[in-house]
Amino acid sequence: MLEIKEMVSGYNKIPVLNLSELFVGAKSFTGVLGRNGMGKTTLLRTIMGELPAWQGRIALNGIDITGYQAHQRAVAGIGFVPQGRQIFPQLTVEENLRMGCVKHFSRAGQIIEQMLECFPRLKRLLAQPGGALSGGEQQLLALARCLCGQPQLVLLDEPTEGIQPNICEEIIETLRRLRHEMDISIILVEQDIEFLYALSDQIHVIEKGQIVQKIDPKTQSSASVAEQFLGFHV
Ligand SMILES: Nc1ncnc2c1ncn2[C@@H]1O[C@H](COP(=O)(O)OP(=O)(O)OP(=O)(O)O)[C@@H](O)[C@H]1O
Numbered sequence: 001m002l003e004i005k006e007m008v009s010g011y012n013k014i015p016v017l018n019l020s021e022l023f024v025g026a027k028s029f030t031g032v033l034g035r036n037g038m039g040k041t042t043l044l045r046t047i048m049g050e051l052p053a054w055q056g057r058i059a060l061n062g063i064d065i066t067g068y069q070a071h072q073r074a075v076a077g078i079g080f081v082p083q084g085r086q087i088f089p090q091l092t093v094e095e096n097l098r099m100g101c102v103k104h105f106s107r108a109g110q111i112i113e114q115m116l117e118c119f120p121r122l123k124r125l126l127a128q129p130g131g132a133l134s135g136g137e138q139q140l141l142a143l144a145r146c147l148c149g150q151p152q153l154v155l156l157d158e159p160t161e162g163i164q165p166n167i168c169e170e171i172i173e174t175l176r177r178l179r180h181e182m183d184i185s186i187i188l189v190e191q192d193i194e195f196l197y198a199l200s201d202q203i204h205v206i207e208k209g210q211i212v213q214k215i216d217p218k219t220q221s222s223a224s225v226a227e228q229f230l231g232f233h234v
């Protein structure tokens with residue numbers, strides 16, 4: 001459903017991302033593993049159109065979206081949950097979810113109700129300001145808010161960063177359930193290899209803005225991958 005060829009982007013005329021190709025299939029979960037500063041966020045921001053690609057081609061469901069701005073890509077079906085969540089801290093959980101429904105405002109009530117079935121923990125927090133939630137709860141809210149836009153492709157940037165292990169488990173369970181219940185693909189950027197292994201059909205390793213290895217989590221152990229690419233034993 002997503003097809004990228006020869007995509008280059010960066011900051012202040014310095015190239016950071018140099019992607020020869022990336023394919024994401026329909027209803028698939030694609031992991032991207034890489035250490036700090038390797039270009040993971042740059043990759044997602046370029047796919048979202050927040051950062052202009054200097055060259056290359058990007059297509060979503062066979063439609064060339066290379067010239068689309070970020071809001072046009074959102075309309076076309078790409079949703080982004082940025083690193084650090086970026087929920088609205090002053091707004092309540094319910095208001096945050098409503099903000100996610102801007103594309104489908106007339107159906108906001110129904111969409112939020114459906115979302116709360118997938119994110120039961122958010123139900124009792126609806127009247128709380130977003131800023132009063134724990135890091136993990138904010139991550140669940142950011143994901144739920146993104147899904148309120150009913151994207152086909154979700155870009156998820158380091159959802160486990162600074163989060164308690166029990167909420168990581170809950171995020172894994174939630175994403176597994178969404179996979180069955182919704183017609184979505186996810187690009188999942190992480191440094192937590194076990195999280196990626198729990199969810200990904202394929203994992204791409206990114207180093208210095210390039211994909212240096214494609215891993216099938218069914219045939220290669222997470223320990224060997226961590227040792228080879230992250231430089232530690234798990
Ligand atoms: N706004 C920016 N302006 C200039 N350089 C940037 C900017 N954002 C990122 N970079 C640089 O681009 C490179 C890749 O950064 P990026 O944020 O994509 O890495 P990352 O893999 O997401 O790292 P992390 O795991 O720490 O989030 C780094 O060298 C970083 O310093």
Ligand SMILES: [Mg+2]
Binds near residue numbers: 040042083157158
């Ligand atoms: Mg990052």
